[in-house]
Amino acid sequence: MSAHSVDYVRTTMLTQEPPPGVEKGYVAWTRKNLLATPKDSVLTILAILAIAWFLPPMIKWLFIDASWTGGGRGVCATVAQGGSQPDGWSGGCWAFVGAKFDQFLFGRYPIEERWRPIVVGALFIALLVPMLIPKVPHKVLNGILLFVALPVVAFVLLLGGMFGLPFVETPLWGGLMVTLILSFVGIAVSLPFGIILALGRRSTMPVIRMICTMFIEIVRGIPLITVLFMASVMLPLFLPQGMTVDKFLRALIGVSLFASAYMAEVVRGGLQAIPKGQGEGADSLGLSYWQKMYLIILPQALKLVIPGIVNTFIGLFKDTSLVSIIGMFDLLGIVRLNFSDANWASPVTPLSGLIFAGFVFWLFCFGMSRYSGFMERLLDKSHK
Template sequence: MQEHDMSWVRTEMALAQAAPRSQVGFGAWVRRNLFATPVDSVLTVLALLAIAWALPQILNWVFFDAVWTGADRTACLTTEQGGQLPVGWTGACWPFVSGRFGQFMFGRYPMDERWRVILTGIIFIALLAPLLIPRVPYKGLNAILFFVVFPFIAFYLLVGGFFGLSYVETPRWGGLMVTLVLSYVGIVVSLPLGILLAMGRRSKMPIVKLLSVVFIETVRGVPLVTVLFMASFMLPLFVPPGMSFDKLLRALIGVALFAAAYMAEVVRGGLQAIPKGQYEGADSLGLGYWQKMGFIIMPQALKLVIPGIVNTFIGMFKDTTLVLIISMFDLLGVVKQNISGDPTWATPQTAKTGYVFAAAIFWIFCFGMSRYSQFMERRLDTGHKR
């Protein structure tokens, strides 16, 4: 048999080579993400021009032209308005924020008792942080402490009246404290309740399905303002005579039920996205309904709808500002109250500064939730490995 020339066959593995310079580094990232197509290039240039126009003005207003010290509104008035600053001065009035910072955070909570709010916040962060970090062990115990034990601790610390703590009525609560309380209770209650409602809407039992559909469509068919009014003024009509509900508790019930209705539809979308084979596979293993939903179906469904769940949480966090209509003052409500009701700081500059401060606080929390949801999506994206 004729022998073939094998001189062209490689006998050793080729050495690893560095990626082409055009494919790595900052320049490659810019070309790939900002100038990949002519349309991308035009949009990038327009965005850079907009930033170049807006950024100097923002920096001037926030830092360079801002007022940093002062005891009252005269520190932030122009000469034309009877103050000490030159006409045309348009910077932020940060003394207003620093002077009213305590009210923005705690409302009218007694100053001598604010350590209780701070301690509650520290416990909240200490329990939440390890729950959010995937590598921290004992997640089950951590979840029990955060979702079951912590609400009782927070109640005893914030309300008082026990263990030598003075009682602080909820009408004196306000500021960021109320915003976080409403958001925490709304999230903790709406997610499990929404899951149950979604399962009820897909149930084969007519009564359960009917009740779930009626609740979801009724709540989703009215604005949150209406729900808050009903919880605040109509809920007391359905309780036995002599029994009264705290106004904050009414708001908590209204916000939680409203968010649960929207959460139910988000979770239902995830359940519908699960292939039928997953249900059949769970049935073939002999799993009961709750085992099938708890171990097979629901984990996959929740993973698919993480963006929708977080979007509902973010919307609920921002909607807490609507409690102002039932005479409760969250962060934005306290800021507005100090702007319009305090003649010591009533100036156009303080109004702008107060609203910008409130907007920045809301943005920090909402952006944090959004970024964490993206992290969890990447971590749980086991279906398509790259």
């Protein structure tokens, strides 16, 4: 050992220090997460001041000064008792939401036939809930009932014209019912079709790779509103004389294909993240291409891109509001349509309706986001 290296060799042991204390409770959490540094403390104080500034007026407008019951614009166009808003204004006009609630759910669907969408909604919940709970058995049967049997039953019940049910044309459909149908069909179609497109884009066959690549790039290069406009206005021009396609069906196809292109790129990102050794190992076992993808590659790839998949689902759910361009009224469209009702015309009616629609959209999107986090944690635990 050289003389210079001796300076870097410790000759005495460090003195023993007490173990770090275990900090628990709200005070420790606050100190660690909100007041850890001077910068964190300043930001925390500013956030508290902002909340104290905005929250009381919001609560006052949303709840205290709000009009909850009534039968016309008079309950919303005047200051509520004890209210503090300017003349001609009150708090939220929730009486408007309550009076139009049925329309917000079903649109202009005939009142005497609204039991049909209610039955479809009940079947949807009854099949979806066990599908989302990992411990519930018989997932294959549940999936067949949810994605195959339910669409057939829903088609017969909602449209009618058979089995003694009166025919209800799709232009009368609207509200949350249309939003859920569009998003459910779009989600159910876009995931498998997106997987096929992603596999096709990575295919070694030039023709298939070129077709899938062109479809993905063309669809991703144009906005959804253009797809819907072309499906509604341009498509009938290419059909034979006298032949037509239902407007709602055009919207379903346009939304599904649009979401499939984005889903394909999400899935392709997951496929590219899988090491080549996984595929080579499957080849060494003599597995076919589809066995390799189904048993080894896709389960790992889809697990990696769960956030991206759910993000695409959330975007699709919100984009359903664009169907108003082709004369269909989803939840947001039917809310805006009711703004023209002179019986409820007031300065706060539009804002109240939009807040209600935004809350419903947020509720569904937040639910999908939380379930995505739950599945990520569950899959991480199951693979540890």
